[in-house]
Amino acid sequence: MNLFRILGFCLLALLTFASSPTVQAHFHHTGSAPILDYHSEFTGDSDVEKRKSSDTGIREVVPRDLRQRYAKWKEELLSTEFGRTQWDHYANNKQFLLRIVVSENRKYGAGTDDFEWNKDGELVAATITLGKNLDKGYPDPVYYPVMNSLATYDNFYEISGDILASAKLIHEIGHVNFTAQANSKVFQQQNKLMASYNSIFLKNGYDTSDPRLVELANELGGKPIEIWEAREYKSEVSSLRYLMERINREPYYCSVFTRVKRNIANYASNYKESFELTAGESALNPCGN
Numbered sequence: 001m002n003l004f005r006i007l008g009f010c011l012l013a014l015l016t017f018a019s020s021p022t023v024q025a026h027f028h029h030t031g032s033a034p035i036l037d038y039h040s041e042f043t044g045d046s047d048v049e050k051r052k053s054s055d056t057g058i059r060e061v062v063p064r065d066l067r068q069r070y071a072k073w074k075e076e077l078l079s080t081e082f083g084r085t086q087w088d089h090y091a092n093n094k095q096f097l098l099r100i101v102v103s104e105n106r107k108y109g110a111g112t113d114d115f116e117w118n119k120d121g122e123l124v125a126a127t128i129t130l131g132k133n134l135d136k137g138y139p140d141p142v143y144y145p146v147m148n149s150l151a152t153y154d155n156f157y158e159i160s161g162d163i164l165a166s167a168k169l170i171h172e173i174g175h176v177n178f179t180a181q182a183n184s185k186v187f188q189q190q191n192k193l194m195a196s197y198n199s200i201f202l203k204n205g206y207d208t209s210d211p212r213l214v215e216l217a218n219e220l221g222g223k224p225i226e227i228w229e230a231r232e233y234k235s236e237v238s239s240l241r242y243l244m245e246r247i248n249r250e251p252y253y254c255s256v257f258t259r260v261k262r263n264i265a266n267y268a269s270n271y272k273e274s275f276e277l278t279a280g281e282s283a284l285n286p287c288g289n
Contacts, residue, residue: 055097056093056094056095056096056097057090057091057092057093057094057096057097057098058087058090058091058097058098058099058100059097059098059099059100060100061099061100061101061102062100062101062102063102063104063132066102066104066132069132069135070102070130072135072162072165073130073134073135073162073165073166073169074166074169075162076160076162076163076165076166076246077166077169077170077242079246080242080245080246081245082170082241082242082245083166083170083242083245083246086170086173086177086238087173090173090176095122095124096123096124096125096180097124097125097126098125098126098127098128098176099114099125099126099127099128100127100128100130100169101127101128101129101130102129102130102131102132102134103129103130103131103132104132106129106130106131106132107131107132107133107137108131108133108134108136108137109131109134109137109168110128110129110130110131110134110168110169110171110172111128111129111172112126112127112128112129112172112175112176112179113126113127113129114126114127115179117184117188121183121184121185122180122184123176123179123180123184126176126179128169128172128173128175128176130165130168130169130172134164134165134168134169135161135162135164135165136161136164138150138151138164141263141266141267142267143229143232143233143236143267144171144232144236145233145236145260145263145264145267145268146167146236146237146239146240146243146260146263147164147167147168147171147236147239148259148263149256149257149259149260149263150163150164150167150243150256156252156255157251157252157255159247159250159252159256163243163246163247166242166246167239167242167243168239170238170239170242171235171236171238171239172235173238174234174235174236174237174238174239175231175235177238178231178234178235190220190227193216193219193220193224194220194224194227194228196216197213197216197217197220197223197224198224200212200213200216201213208223230271233268233271233274233275234274236268236275237274237275237278240260240275240278241278243256244257253287254287257287258287
C-alpha cells in the first residue's frame with residue numbers, strides 16, 4: 001500500500017469513526033488547483049423524510065440563491081446523450097426516488113447516501129448531495145483519476161467549472177447505479193463491518209495485522225479501503241463516459257485524456273481493464289498517445 005493509500009486509509013477510518021455508520025472520505029488536493037473537500041458517502045441513517053410509495057422520479061432540492069448555478073451544471077449534463085440517458089432513467093422511474101440536494105454547508109464535494117431498500121431488497125431511493133461550489137476544486141488522482149484530469153495545472157487551456165460540476169454529478173449517479181445493482185444485504189453488511197474495522201484500526205495504533213482486523217477483512221473479502229476504492233473507480237467510469245462525449249470537440253480533449261491515461265496507469269492500474277471494458281479501449285488512447 002503506497003503512501004497515498006495509507007493516508008487515504010487513515011482519513012477514511014477517522015471519518016468513518018467520527019460519523020458511523022456513514023462511510024465517508026475527504027481528500028485534499030494540494031497542487032495548483034483549488035483545495036477540495038471531496039466526500040464520497042455510501043450509507044447512513046437518513047436525515048430526510050423517508051420516501052413515500054407515491055414519491056418517485058427525481059426531486060431537486062436547491063436553495064433559491066443557488067438555482068441558477070445548479071441549472072448550468074444540469075444543462076451541461078443534459079447536453080450529452082449519456083447524461084440524458086442517465087437522467088431520464090431516474091426521472092421516468094416509477095419505482096425509485098432520487099433526491100438531488102444542493103447544500104450550503106458543503107463546499108466543493110458531493111456525496112451519495114440515504115439509501116432505502118424495499119422488503120425484496122430492491123433499492124428504491126437515494127440522495128445525492130452537491131456542494132454549493134461544486135464547479136470548483138479537483139479530487140486527487142489516486143481515487144479520482146478521471147475528474148482530476150480536468151485540473152488545468154499548466155494553464156494552457158481553461159475548462160468550464162460547469163463541466164467539472166457535471167462530471168462530479170454523473171460520478172455520484174454512478175454510485176446510485178452501482179448500489180442498485182449490488183446485493184443489498186451484502187452492501188449493507190459490508191458497510192457495517194467496515195465501520196467496525198475502522199473503529200478498531202484507529203484504536204490499535206493503525207495495526208492492520210491485528211487478528212480482529214484480519215478476521216474482519218476475511219469476512220469482508222478485502223480491506224475497507226479496497227472495497228471503497230473499487231466503488232469509486234466504478235463511478236469514475238461514468239465520469240469518463242460523460243467527458244468522452246462532452247469534450248470530444250474541445251481543443252483540450254487530448255490533453256485531458258492523456259492525463260486520464262497517466263492517472264489510471266499510476267494510481268488505478270488494477271482497474272484499467274474495467275475502464276476499457278465499460279468505456280471502450282479507445283477511451284485511454286483517444287489521440288493515439
